[in-house]
Amino acid sequence: MKKLLSVLLALCMLLSLVSVAAAEEGRKTVSLWYHSGDAITDAYYMNVFEQLNKSQDKYTFEYTSFAFKDFQEKFQMAVTTDTMPDVVSLGFSNITAFTAQDSLLELSDELLAQVENYAKVDVGLTTNLRNIAGGVLYGIPFAYNQEVAYVNTAFLAEKGEEAPRTQKEYLALCEKYADADNGTYFTTLRGVRPYDSMLAWLFTYTDGAGFGGAWFDEEGKCILSRPEFVEAMDVYANIYKNKWCSGDSVNNNYNEICAEFDSGVAAYLVHNSSSNTNHANALGADNFKAITVLANEEGHYFASGLQPNVFSIPKSSNPDHDYSGAIVLMNELLSTEVDGGLCEALGRVPCNTEVEQEEWYKNSDLMMLCAGYLTDSNYYQILNPYWLPDFSNLITTDMTADFQALLLGEITAEECMTKWAETIDEYQAEYLAEQAN
């Protein structure tokens, strides 16, 4: 008992010593909250911030990161209590949630003029951002992930097959190499949060119903309930129902489909460019490659459009708040070295066009592939309606549940697609009514 008490006392003293941070005299603290931390990102940014702090003495820059699954509630709580930091990073799908609460600063042209590195950012990316926010820019993009397909080239070589380029070829291979008894398959299927791969399939199969990647027809109605989309969904769901992928697929999230690909259970994976390093580690760089997503008979292929991560400035409740520190930090983070370094470390596609001149970029097959998408006239961006505040919730919760119900045979494809189309129409009507006010 005595020992325990003395240990506790020592702990208290230690902790009180440790929690006293050395105060920097005269410097202003500017903090960044990064929304998707992991070991590599954290190490990289800690280094960057250390350099930044040494190179000038006006500001002290601080870096805090959060696990991706928790950042939304942390940011939300900070908004509610007005304790947001100076700069935050956000995913494309999160922006609307915060702009709806008017918690991000509008990046006016005057402000953007102070961010030198903004000029280097590809215009197409900022167009997308303005489109979901009614023409206003709320964040400057720094990196994005491109939807790609991965194939196990060793498997293909062994079987004497070519990598599938069209959906027809893909389906044939799925059927041929599905071996449920031995637990090996040609493909993986993502059942939890399936939206990107599923939408890519649907839009490619139907060639976008002629609307070039938009979700709405000329009358503003959602096109998902059209017969061709229902048919496309049926074909996609049959991959699971025919047992051309593992039974677990209905419950698989990105971790599991990557695990199936990495362990050799499946030879084809649709995911985004960020998992490239994992596959290289697991299979060996020579045994797999990244290719473009499947195309349809016309040679067109659709995938979710450029949806970059952005840096934003939270709006302060104080109208006279001085944002200069935030602007300086944002500028630094968007610079060629910092942005390029991050993308190199993580395998993301950089938004700073100057990075494309760097050696690592030009030598990276993956980067070349992603860049190739943008110049290919056969590639169409799916323009996901992220301007709808409920869209994010729809694709994470309702779409997952309905898609799983479809795979399990509890609802038909027609019921599923009609439900989604009607919900989207509802949301869109609500949005337009809001805009009119």
Add this chain to the structure above:
Amino acid sequence: MQGSKAPAVRTVTHRRAIRKTLTPYLLLAPVIIFICCFMFWPIINVFILSMQNHIVTKPRSWGYAGFAHYIKIFTNDAVFVKSIYTTLRWVLVSVVFQCVLGFWLAYVLNKKFRGRGVSRALTLTPWAVAGVMVGIIWKLIMGETYGVFNDLLKRLGIISKNISWFSNPELATFSVVLANVWRGIPFFTLSYLAALSSIPEDLYESAKIDGASAPRTLFSITLPMIRDTIILTTLLRAIWTFNAVDLIISMTDGGPNRGTTTLALYIMTTFKNKMDYGYASALSVIATLFMMVFAFIYIKWGKLGKEGIN
């Protein structure tokens, strides 16, 4: 001897009578103050919010909603109805298995055998594993193609090809319940070990003299003596299991097709994904009321506080 006892008893009773009025309040004061300080406002806040429209992403729609949420819950929410069944299944199966198996383990660990100390320390670890890890490790174990559970079953010849343990709501429920039972047994074991130790040895001795068999002793002496503990632990564990979502999120994210979405998980997704604080608060209030009613019925039925052998 007898004569001197009488006045002493009277004095003790008399002292108790005065103390009776003040002592419990004094003893409970720190507890009450502590809890009220920090929990009072949050709890009231939930009730207030349940009567408001408060979708975070739609500030223009904020305002008083009265009982609109409650009406919607009971008339127009299929997910809510489904989650009730799921929750009942989740709580009942988990707690029953945890209780029975936990008791068995406590019974065994109460007897003397070599390696008892090590066994005790080791078998109580599942409870101490971080919540996020329990889900992840069990998902790795139960995975269809890379999971060791299937591998073991195949090696033992019980199955010939891999089973997908998450491919439909029933199997998915089995998987999460299995993980939950694994995690919860040590809690019961520890509580029962403590309770078993309070049973006086002489009760067992007299039972043996009377020639009672082991099962008879178990049911007539052991269980009645620890009835309060059984009732309390199962009740508290049921409440805890009702609210535990970390395991389900890690393993199935509430799927497939909301097959493992308990009411607590539904509340969480409404709060976090849909950002509908008003509706989530209303759901929480309903959930709490359910649990209150259940708790009171259960306590009354179990006759808490009146235990002992007649």
Add this chain to the structure above:
Amino acid sequence: MGQVGEGGDQLMSRKMRTHLSNLVFRDIPLVLFLLFMLFPFYWILNTALKNSIDVISIPIQYFPRNPTLENFSGLVSLGFDRYFLNSLFVASFTTIIIMVLSLLGGYAMSRYRFKGRTVVYIMLLATQMLPAVVLMIPLFQIMNSLNLINNLWSLVIVCSCTNLAYCMLMMMGYYNSVPVSLEEAAQVDGCSLMGAVIRILIPTMIPAIVATGAYAFINAWNVYVYAIAFITDKKQYTLPLGLNAFQGEFGTDYGHLAAGCVVALIPVLVIFAFLQKRMAGGATAGAVKG
């Protein structure tokens, strides 16, 4: 685990039959059960010693083919030593506060029938029943106004609040199972109430105290939901938050996660190992006799 044989003058076959039935109906299920309890723990250890490729490799490696201690050594550079101390801080103080309060409160609930007892019951149960997710924001606001955000004391307070009900009701249950005659006998022998409680009652309740304390300690050790809400500064992270960092947006680092988990388990194991003797015991034997 051997049960005493039924006397030396029994026939050999009956003894053998007893042993056989013991084997089949008690020992084998018990071994299977213990394996069930221990296997996942073994699997965590196994995973911690593998590099990320081997974790999901097929055929499944029951022993790591390329065992590595890198997952463990990597933890220190990530700050796990600090997280460890922080967790210890939160868990220790929570346990102390809860034990003191529930010893007092449980006694009151058990030994006295007083007005408002039901109200206290309801209040205690209510704090347990509301899901953490809806309580988080108002609690955050309270802690923010007390300037306790990023301070471990906020966790201590909230952990104590949320676990106090359990522990108090559990202590009440344990008090209930100790006959009142113990204290009354002690008081008859001349002890004051306080003295009776401390000198007689509490020693018989050591296993109960250990169980309740263990419960409070483990819950505070593993607290996650509130830790996410209140702690942002990496220097104040507790172990569950540290483990969280291994679940990235596009991949989970199983090896490091398992290693971190093992490290988080060690103190609990050590504490259990030391206290396991106190978890059971026949301290009430003979106390009421005569």
